[in-house]
Amino acid sequence: MKFTVNVECSPEEARRFMGLPDVTPINEALVQEMTTRMQKNLSLMSGESMMSSWMSVGTQAQDAFVKLMTSGVGAATSAAASREKP
Numbered sequence: 493m494k495f496t497v498n499v500e501c502s503p504e505e506a507r508r509f510m511g512l513p514d515v516t517p518i519n520e521a522l523v524q525e526m527t528t529r530m531q532k533n534l535s536l537m538s539g540e541s542m543m544s545s546w547m548s549v550g551t552q553a554q555d556a557f558v559k560l561m562t563s564g565v566g567a568a569t570s571a572a573a574s575r576e577k578p
Contacts, residue, residue: 507514
């Protein structure tokens with residue numbers, strides 16, 4: 493035998509029925525703190541300083557990629573040269 497029970501209730505009613513704690517005040521405080529911190533950090537950075545910090549990371553990544561490719565080509569060239577030698 494199989495039967496199905498459908499219960500229609502709000503999330504608040506389900507939480508209470510299951511005996512789960514109400515974390516709404518904690519969640520609201522956390523969201524408010526994160527909002528405050530983000531606004532404070534954004535106000536500290538000007539557009540020019542943000543762009544310069546982003547660009548420095550971009551050039552570092554580009555340099556690392558060039559080094560990686562150069563070392564890969566060098567390794568492939570030396571491996572090919574060693575195979576060609578009799």
